[in-house]
Amino acid sequence: MKHGPLMFLGVLAAVLASWLVAVLAPHFQIGHEEPILIEELGINYPVDRPGEAKQGAEVYRAQGCQYCHTRQVRQEPLFADLTVTDLGTNAVETRRVVASLRRDLAGVDGRRLPEELPRPLLKHVSYAAAEAALRRLTNAGAQVELTLANLGPDIARGWGARRTVARDYLRDHPVMLGQVRFGPDLANLGARQTNEMRLYLKLYNARLELPGSTMPRYPYLFEERRLRPGQEPSPDALRGFGFEPPPGIEIVPRPEARQLVAYLLSLKADTLFYETYVPRPASAGAAAVTNGPAAAPPAPTPPPAQP
């Protein structure tokens, strides 16, 4: 290799190219995304966090929670089932559509279709195909039900109603997606865990609730105060869920703990809009909630499917 300079220009060009592809191209694609107005809810999604929660994001970063917790929900390529519940008034037209969807059932004319349609009509097809079929069938006047055939373990665990998308993180700086799940995903913690006291206790000592937990203790986010005889503990002192402070002592969250919990409660990525085309089937959240008694996620808006 006699052409030293040329070679090193080549190296720089290669790294420049990878920067263009891996960072700049996505920047031109999604770098100018703005929060979107969701009229049904009257919000601009993602919603700006209240001030205390914003400070909490700094606490989260400073404690390095993201070294054990991810904040991104995964969804495998989506499959759906489609079931016809009612052929509607124009049965001839509906049957014609059904026949073109399921050529194995009959010839294109649809006259030789069996009386009872199979349920589901389409099984484990790609979501886009199911949605297209749904549109054609509803245009023909039929009643159709679309259900998701696979949710993926994240959603089955109750970590979210849908996968997270780029827009969910528009207001975050830094973005703490996390890379390892030593602990559960927190993208939707605020949707499944609404009890402040539980969160305080989790931060104070996670083993109180789950004896084998490896979640670190954060006692320095709390203040231990001595109670004068006969003095009542302050209303925000830690208590309940089987926790009793030592007699004569109260344990009170410091401002950092308050901010952090406000932030944790604000962690929600379940609003639906067109990028997150996944409709929420009735059974999704109920499948298996594994981290404590989680509240059912609030019902999001229905998908903008039917024209």
Next chain:
Amino acid sequence: MSSPQSPPPTAPAAAPPAPRPVRVPVEAIDRSCRWPVLVLVVLAAGWLVVAGALAVLAAIKLHAPGMLAQHAWLTYGRVQPAAWNAFVFGFASLAGLAMALWMTARLSGAPLRGGGVIILGALVWHAGLKIGLLGILAGDATGLEGLELPPYASPLLLGGYLLMAPWALLTFARRVEAEAYVSQWHLIAALLVFPWVFAAAHLATNFLPLRGVLQAAAQAWYLQNLQVLWLGFLGLAAIFYFAPKLTGNPVPSRSLALFGFWVLTIFGSLAGQVRYAGGPFPAWMSSVAAAAGVLTLFGVYAVAVNGARLGRGAAGRFRESVVLRFIALAWLVFVGAGALAALNSLLGVRQLTQFTLVTPGLDYLWTQGVAGLALLGALYYLVPRLLGQGWPVAGLARAHFYLAATGILVLAAAFLVGGLAHGAALKDPQLGFILVVKRYLPFAATGTLAHLLWLGGALLFVLNLVLALVRCFQQAARPVWQAWWTPQPTGPQPAEVKP
């Protein structure tokens, strides 16, 4: 008092890979390197121990949540990044620069210039890293893994770098032979890529942050380039320099090496997004990264074939030379980690391994396994040349090798196997999370043992280095002391003795 290497330290290096006509004698080159490179080596050795101790602490904290919990600055989320930064920017980068400066001078046949400036650069870098690490422990980390150094520290590192690295390029420009050797490609590429990757990523995430997840895209790009083109190429430079020197075999195929170099540069640089495959990004990003990740396999294959042929018939040399053992193991880890990383970029595999111990496991293999082992080998070779005498206790070096090697292999086994168990548990939604914790915890806890072994080895290295420096100092000081204590036979000497 024997050196752990086969050739005596002061002898000219055995059979350089290609004949070189007019060159400065190696003794003169080593002398020109002595001070700047020794300063870098001493700083790197200190960081090696600091990083090892922090890594042990982090590993313990992962399974003992109550230990030292009342100290905010020792919480897992701070100690873990502190350990990583201390290793990558403290040990690997400084040792890498030491090796790069020395090796460029040797391969170019020209003495190293810029000694004082290099020392200044090393101290600026060192101070910047110290400030940065204290910042991380104080809770000022930026929040992005790998880019934690706070904005008041990262410019110092870059400044220090710009005082050091250009001297390697200037020395390279004055090389005796136009034709550059394999190691030189990797070195110069690494030296050119590092500042640009480091600066671009810190700019895009901290100083002029991109919006939302694009920060994570820049971070993934940065980590990948740092691992392959900086740490990986420093390792490959060491492998292609020391393996031929110590086995006596020439690099079997230069064109294969060139092919591997380009494949790793082009595709290795592009595969970063594998880290976030399937994440909240446009889908094409995962696909591009997966394709690039699989294609790096060709580069790994080139290194594997060249390395395997280099080691042929050199079994005896392994027994004699600790350096060769470190280098050979680094090569093995490079091939293994490279193949696994390519496998891991397949989307099907990634669905299982993502978010598990496999991710940190592969990162450890690149940082500690490839760069760490190769650079330790390099330091074991070059320090005796700089000091002009062998290692004080050769046995310590051998013990270090066994500790480091077991540490890496235990870590790899625990995190890769444990990662599969972790992934399988995460995939099963019926398993409550606390049961997921129970599945991965034994493997994560094994990491403590691995880091302890690594730290033990690091301490032996530092002990050996301190002994060598003390002995050198004593020898240098003895004439001075003697001259001072014995009454002067003649009148006062003129101040400037020799012209």
